Amino acid sequence: MRKAVFLFPKHSNYDWQELVDSGINEVMIGLHPPAEKLANQARNLNFKIGVSITSFEDMCPLDPKSFHRLENLLHQALKLNPQTIWLDHFRFGGHWEDLKRNLPDDRHLPCQWCRDTDRVEELCKLASWVRSSIHREIELGYFAMPLYGHKTPELISEMGQDHQRLCKNFEEL
Ligand SMILES: [Zn+2]
Secondary structure, eight states, X not given: OOOEEEEOGGGOOOOHHHHHHTTOOEEEEESSTTHHHHHHXXXXXXXXXXXEEESSTTSOTTSHHHHHHHHHHHHHHXXXXXXXXXXXXXXXXXXXXXXXXXXOTTBOOOOTTTTTSOHHHHHHHHHHHHHHHSOTTSEEEEOOOOOOTTTOHHXXXXXXXXXXXXXXXXXXO
């Protein structure tokens, strides 16, 4: 069974013996210094290593600057030799933790890059590009918002996360 913990590099003083004793066999490491040190420590303990990158931060996923940023982050993540790469915030803004019934206040509003585009389609294209740009043996995952198509169709089109369509490019959710 997989038992994973998320490691925040800014809290890097982990008690590794405690992690071993907890029975975990996998870590997800946020890509911030000293992620490399954490990856090496985890590798020495034979933990499976995943690296998590913040896909777009507050930028539009279709802004060309976002694409270059994502490309650069993937490059940095690959240097840590992970078995899995996790795309965090792989959506058009918004925090699902703030969701009640309506659209989140911090969702991404249409801009020059994404106006009149199909956000689901565009995220699928980006996911396909990521999948094709990393080695097939590396698993790709994303953090999925808990959205249900029949209950919240407007959320899916606004945030762009249609899991049924998106998951074709991923091994992990
Ligand atoms: Zn936009």
